[in-house]
Amino acid sequence: MRAFTRALAILLPVAMLWGCSTTPTETTAGGAGTGAAVSQPAETGGAAAAGGESMAPGVEVSGVEQGGGFTGSPLDNPNSLLSKRTVYFDFDKSEIKPEARKIIEAHAEYLSNHPSTHIVLEGHTDERGTREYNLGLGERRAKAVQQVMTLLGVSPSQIEVVSYGEERPAAMGHDESAWALNRRVEIVY
Amino acid sequence: MKYLAKLLVIFLALSGAARAGLTIDITQGVEGALPIAVVPFGWQGPAMNAPQDIAQIISDDLRRSGLFEPLSRDDMLSRPQDGSQVNYRDWRLLGTPNLVVGRVTASGDNYKIQFQLFDVNRQTQLVGYSFSAAEKDLRRIAHQISDIIYETLTGDKGAFNTRIAYVTSKVWRTNNVRYYALYVADVDGYNAHLVVRSREPIMSPAWSPDGHKLAYVSFEQHRPMIFVQDIFTAERERVAGFRGINSAPAWSPDGTRLAMSLSKDGNSEIYIMRVASSTLQRLTHNRAIDTEPDWSPDGKSLVFTSDRGGQPQIYRISAQGGPVKRLTFEGKYNAKPSYSPDGKRIALINGQDGKFRVAVLELQTGFMQILTNGRLDESPSFAPNGSMIIYATEYLNRGVLAAVSVDGRVQQRIALDEAGDAREPAWGPFLTIK
Numbered sequence: 363m364r365a366f367t368r369a370l371a372i373l374l375p376v377a378m379l380w381g382c383s384t385t386p387t388e389t390t391a392g393g394a395g396t397g398a399a400v401s402q403p404a405e406t407g408g409a410a411a412a413g414g415e416s417m418a419p420g421v422e423v424s425g426v427e428q429g430g431g432f433t434g435s436p437l438d439n440p441n442s443l444l445s446k447r448t449v450y451f452d453f454d455k456s457e458i459k460p461e462a463r464k465i466i467e468a469h470a471e472y473l474s475n476h477p478s479t480h481i482v483l484e485g486h487t488d489e490r491g492t493r494e495y496n497l498g499l500g501e502r503r504a505k506a507v508q509q510v511m512t513l514l515g516v517s518p519s520q521i522e523v524v525s526y527g528e529e530r531p532a533a534m535g536h537d538e539s540a541w542a543l544n545r546r547v548e549i550v551y
Numbered sequence: 552m553k554y555l556a557k558l559l560v561i562f563l564a565l566s567g568a569a570r571a572g573l574t575i576d577i578t579q580g581v582e583g584a585l586p587i588a589v590v591p592f593g594w595q596g597p598a599m600n601a602p603q604d605i606a607q608i609i610s611d612d613l614r615r616s617g618l619f620e621p622l623s624r625d626d627m628l629s630r631p632q633d634g635s636q637v638n639y640r641d642w643r644l645l646g647t648p649n650l651v652v653g654r655v656t657a658s659g660d661n662y663k664i665q666f667q668l669f670d671v672n673r674q675t676q677l678v679g680y681s682f683s684a685a686e687k688d689l690r691r692i693a694h695q696i697s698d699i700i701y702e703t704l705t706g707d708k709g710a711f712n713t714r715i716a717y718v719t720s721k722v723w724r725t726n727n728v729r730y731y732a733l734y735v736a737d738v739d740g741y742n743a744h745l746v747v748r749s750r751e752p753i754m755s756p757a758w759s760p761d762g763h764k765l766a767y768v769s770f771e772q773h774r775p776m777i778f779v780q781d782i783f784t785a786e787r788e789r790v791a792g793f794r795g796i797n798s799a800p801a802w803s804p805d806g807t808r809l810a811m812s813l814s815k816d817g818n819s820e821i822y823i824m825r826v827a828s829s830t831l832q833r834l835t836h837n838r839a840i841d842t843e844p845d846w847s848p849d850g851k852s853l854v855f856t857s858d859r860g861g862q863p864q865i866y867r868i869s870a871q872g873g874p875v876k877r878l879t880f881e882g883k884y885n886a887k888p889s890y891s892p893d894g895k896r897i898a899l900i901n902g903q904d905g906k907f908r909v910a911v912l913e914l915q916t917g918f919m920q921i922l923t924n925g926r927l928d929e930s931p932s933f934a935p936n937g938s939m940i941i942y943a944t945e946y947l948n949r950g951v952l953a954a955v956s957v958d959g960r961v962q963q964r965i966a967l968d969e970a971g972d973a974r975e976p977a978w979g980p981f982l983t984i985k
Contacts, residue, residue, distance in 0.1 A: 454862070458806060492887040492900050492929060493754055493975065494799040494812065494855050495863050496774060498819040498840030501749075501796055505818075524774055525796055529752035536927065536945065 373509040437551060443468035449507065456502040466507055469549055470514035477517060478502060483507050484548040487523040488541035493527055500525035507547045554698060572741030572968045575615055579962035583810050584620040585704065587613060587649040588642060591624060593632030596657030605655060605664060608693035612711040612739060619960025634667050634676060642671040651700060661685060666696050666762045668703060678703045690741060710936040713738045714769065714979040716756040716765055717952060721971030732766055735782055741775050748783060757800045758979045766809060777811060801844050804850045812842035821855050842888045847894050854888040854897055865899055879912060881919050891937050897929035898940050909942050911957060917918035923957045931954065932978045943974040953977045
């Protein structure tokens, strides 16, 4: 029973991550149990939802729309970079990688256009090294993301930075595949 | 608010829902450990047996140190209860040069515990004491006897009558929620008591020099903040809740100050807080991560981790501030320094070749010796007698505690009695004899 519970605790988060994506950089929202908002791709798009019936492959219908193709908040549009809420880092590093920069830029643009919206940047590390140092490293990562956002015009008052160090892993394993998912900053709306 | 927090802690302490005790296994002992016989103590009282098997507790203590090899009870030819009953020839035949005998006598609610340690070859008593104690203190008396035997035979002070603090992380079956908890237990793993439990992470327990209080980091307000809690009354206080990180508390040897790492001024820096007045003195000024401070036993300087050179390494600074001196040069990652009680060495975590292991750095020579062979070892902490270092490691995919003698020869593994991970052990000070 113990072993089963433990296996479940390990497997569940991994399963959730698999469900989200195939590679770390495409993961939508933070890992299991972090409380981060996970976008719900419940509808495939405004047009299809309005159509109501299934369509033959290759057929597209489109009405003259008042807004965009997605009727909900752009934050929930699965086709938008805004639906990606996690950026990843190399071991003991806080440099922003090119694929992460695109995600951060999209959020920066959204936040600049919505000055009353606030976010929390949660910095995390993998389990290697010491816990207190990792707390500092998680903060440095979150602040690196914050800096890019403020340089792009986001007001510092819209951003709160929190570091969890290695205390809240997204993946529970003890190997590089888990560590790669854990070295991250989560953008929490 | 403070009152409410206190209530919560007391409630948790009383609920006793989790008694995560520890089991200790010797994974490596010393060749030629000293043979000793600890004869079952005599008992005089109304019940069939004494409330505690004092001789067994002593035997287990001595065996765990790795320096002694206690004789099995089945091999004993006689079971003397005081010096007049000792037949030295029996013990010479068995090859046990050291012999402990004693008895427990009930008198009302109290117990009288007598013991004697004999040198079998010279047929003399080396030491003998008599104690009086309540039932709840009998284990503690047994540990004190272990300390006396250890010191008499090795010349070094024993550390059996001490406590450890440690953090656990466990998913509860009833609601599938992960809880973090801080526990205090006797160093033999018995008498585990919950100090605080939370759904948010708890880290970095640090003992006050008198062994009455623990400083620790809790995320209960969704950011790392430092709390100080009396382990007996459960009274607690948030001592640092500044913007950013509040972490890595370390008590000064006189107990009047707490060193800590705060990022309120932009990034992690070392500060010293006067506990009575909460006034802060900033020690470091650097854009790097400065954290994990530990005081030299004389209170004059601190060692800490900083990546100001590009990677985490250990530095030393005066408690008054000023220039820093780099102490570690071997390996790309040296962090979490912890002073030995004599101030001559520091334990630390050394990272190289993809492994993070416990190492000891001799401050005089700069010589560093790696003591463990883990992959993810963390949080080294010296016993107050300097003989062993307790640390956190990984075993069968689980977080466990372990201890290693300073010469690396004796190794113990200390696992939780129930599911979950144990980590961040902190070895407490000598308990004062009441």
